Amino acid sequence: QVQLLESGPGLVKPSETLSLTCTVSGGSVSSGSYYWNWIRQPPGKGLEWIGYIHYSGRTNYSPSLKSRVTISLETSKNHFSLRLSSVTAADTALYYCARGTIVALEFDPWGQGTLVTVSS
């Protein structure tokens, strides 16, 4: 079955850029039926959608993060990536990647999540 796995630095300094990668196994990021999403969860808080990318290259970002977010796709490596610039402590969170259906934006499966802490 399809599995997703996040990877990247667990500690980022304030004002720097957070970069994470989500590697997909058991399926292809080139499938036209899905969006590839990033979602985050601050410690002890709820879920916040960051954005998605489709294999066509089309992206869609949360309005609240749009100015700082870039999501890209690398089909040759079957992975997609997140870059979040000018981070602050408020960006400290568990970051998840998830596959979303085009029909209903239902997220399944999710990665296990990776904790990113913003601190000097």
Added chain:
Amino acid sequence: NFMLTQPHSVSESPGKTVTISCTRNSGSIASNYVQWYQQRPGSAPTNVIYENRERPSGVPDRFSGSIDSSSNSASLTISGLKTEDEADYYCQSYDTSNHVIFGGGTKVTV
């Protein structure tokens, strides 16, 4: 844009039934599909209901979803509660620009 509002917490005894509401504050709840996710402590969320009322394979039929246009809300009902159902539950939908919106989450205590 709109918001999805869930009760902060609900509590019920094993074997009983609990219903979690998810109220949309503007626009029709029927306009866009609603999904529900279960998140156990220390784990990633998993989908328990998609497209308002559909159950993914492997999810017990004790879990059911519905929408109610009169109250402009979606509901997740868990019947025959088990201790393993103790978790946070999130509703999720999207707007006309395909921006995804999550409810604030409901802690279910069994």
